[in-house]
Amino acid sequence: MGSESSYDGQRNVLHSMLVFASITCLTFSLVSGRLCTEVKASNRMEEVEVGFPCTQTYTARCGWFSLDYCTFYHRTICKKLVNQTVTFYYAETWCCTGYVMAENSSCVEDPSFPERQLLKMEGKKEITLSPGAYAGIASAFVFMAIVIFFIINGVRKRQKGKRDKDRVIEEETSQELIARRLAASPSTEC
Numbered sequence: 001m002g003s004e005s006s007y008d009g010q011r012n013v014l015h016s017m018l019v020f021a022s023i024t025c026l027t028f029s030l031v032s033g034r035l036c037t038e039v040k041a042s043n044r045m046e047e048v049e050v051g052f053p054c055t056q057t058y059t060a061r062c063g064w065f066s067l068d069y070c071t072f073y074h075r076t077i078c079k080k081l082v083n084q085t086v087t088f089y090y091a092e093t094w095c096c097t098g099y100v101m102a103e104n105s106s107c108v109e110d111p112s113f114p115e116r117q118l119l120k121m122e123g124k125k126e127i128t129l130s131p132g133a134y135a136g137i138a139s140a141f142v143f144m145a146i147v148i149f150f151i152i153n154g155v156r157k158r159q160k161g162k163r164d165k166d167r168v169i170e171e172e173t174s175q176e177l178i179a180r181r182l183a184a185s186p187s188t189e190c
Contacts, residue, residue: 010155012151012155013148013151013152013155016147016151017144034095034096034099034107034108035093035096035107036093036095036096037091037092038091038092039090039092040089040092041087041088041089042087042088042089042090043085043086043087044085044088045083045085046083046084046086047081047082047083047084048081048082048083049079049081050079050082051078051079051080052077052080053075053077054075054076054077054078055073055074055076056073056074056075056076057071057072057073057074058074059071059072095107098110
């Protein structure tokens with residue numbers, strides 16, 4: 001009984017590992033090293049409303065029943081429209097030198113470009129991954145390790161619980177057998 005559950009647990013762990021490994025392999029994709037990206041800036045003039053502290057003056061009657069006028073000063077925030085240069089940043093992506101944009105928006109080698117200027121790797125595939133791709137791969141491996149750890153931990157706990165349960169059942173049955181034998185045996189009391 002114990003060996004069957006152990007075999008099932010190992011099979012489940014191996015099955016889970018195989019599923020996660022295949023998902024990782026299927027989602028692994030090469031990132032094109034043929035695209036060049038540059039961050040550019042563009043300046044525009046915009047009218048911006050600016051607030052600054054100022055003193056407002058106004059003239060009003062000095063009192064309720066006065067015919068005289070007084071000048072009052074009030075500190076407040078005044079608003080003014082000013083022209084301001086605003087810088088906007090944007091990323092521009094294009095095909096690097098020696099490549100042209102295809103209809104499906106991928107960069108392919110330009111057949112008219114001189115071969116001597118292209119960087120070629122003799123006998124090797126060109127594999128260039130971006131830092132984000134490396135981070136994704138590392139995250140996938142960390143996730144797989146955590147999941148595998150929890151699966152193995154769960155299988156071990158289940159096996160230990162089953163062993164403890166079997167041991168308790170075995171002790172109870174042995175105690176019942178002893179009690180039955182004692183009850184069935186003739187007493188030798190004087």
